[in-house]
Amino acid sequence: MTQVIIIGGGFSGIAAAKKLHETNIPFLVLEARERLGGRVYTKQISEDLYLDLGGQWIGPSQDRMYALCEELGLDYFETYDQGYNILDFKEQVKKFKGLIPSLDIFSLINLDFVLKKLERMAKTIPQDSPWLHPKAVEFDRVSLAAFVTSQCKTKSCQKVVSLALETVFAAELNEVSLLHALFYFKSGRDLNTLININNGAQLHRIVGGMQTLVEKMAQPFLQQIKFNHPVSSIRKEDGVFTVQCEGFSYKAKKIIMAVPPVLAGKINFYPLLSAAKRQVLDRIAMGQVGKCFMVYQKPFWREAGFSGQAFADEYSPFQSMFDASPKEAYFGIILAFTIGNRAKTFFEKDKEKRQAIMLEKLTKYFGSSAETPLFYEDFSMSDEAWSRGCYAGIYPTGAWTGFQDAYAKTENDIYWAGTEASKVWFGYIEGAVRAGETAADNVLLDLK
Incomplete structure (x- = not known):
């Protein structure tokens, strides 16, 4: 038996684990995937080319993220934000500078x-x-x-x-x-x-991709992380938890839940969670977003005086686009976001058609130079079994006043983390880290 089991190996679970490790508290992390990061997922294409398929930005007042970068020796760089932006309304394209079109x-x-x-x-x-x-x-x-x-x-x-x-x-x-x-x-x-990008939440990106940071955080205690261990049930008897995975079970005195609300709601708890906790888990829905990347040999739009940013109405499948090229611009990458109903419609098409649609838009925005990409990639967390959506859980009408802080409340030695448990930078990686650290602090206080 260990002291603490942390369910989820995203930023929140690993932040909690890091704090427990530093205070010599025995723990295990149970992660359903074969990787760390949760809703952060960096796909490494080559040494100089990577795509952040999940969360990717940090910005001012996200103090824990910057502190972790400094502590672990990771560099970050500014999102490219120079030149003209594009507004695509009623399929008419205009260019503008600044935040307001x-x-x-x-x-x-x-x-x-x-x-x-x-x-x-x-x-x-x-x-x-x-x-x-x-x-x-x-x-x-x-x-x-x-x-x-x-x-x-x-x-x-x-x-x-x-x-x-x-x-x-x-x-x-x-x-x-x-x-x-x-x-x-x-x-x-x-x-x-x-x-905003300038002095905003999209200001900086991590060199090498965001997942690099969570992997660095977990390096000292990798042997305490169990991959491919989705949890099906949590049972508490005589003050001891038994956590059941397929073919495995583990015992602990405390539990930290660090998975998205929609996944926590699928786990069988005995005794049952409170009625308020169960109901709020049922009400919180995940956001839906697809990230689409067109990769070029270089960011040619910069030389033409464009930022790579574009914003479009319902006639386009993409609400927004950004320059997502790596720091040294060894490659040029345009990242497009398709969100909500637009994402549902877009991902009903096959990948070849999705690529053709994005290529048509980029050619319209940037001219013939956009016609010859190296390749296209896209990804939706909604299609990943252990995320079910991104960026975060959404509170619909009536949920905050109906359930108040029921989601984040500790119940029966189960401590709730994840970005949805944070009151600071809710929905962001910063919020996930803060919530994980807070859950670990509360465990430490109770153990003492």
């Missing part, structure tokens, strides 16, 4: 009003307890889509706000409670931070 003056005024109103509202949300806001019930019964529709007076304004927020949440806006959205903005500093 070229719209008619009334739409621009309306856009500024809506974004600033969301910022003001988010500032008033109690970050540790959003359900205590005086208007929490009012905000929680309204979807983010309904709010955007009510505030946007022009189609152009509504399209820009919607595609920006869909990219932030990786979900259709009718799936997101307004209260959850406001909490999410506050959790990640503010909305401006979440949508």
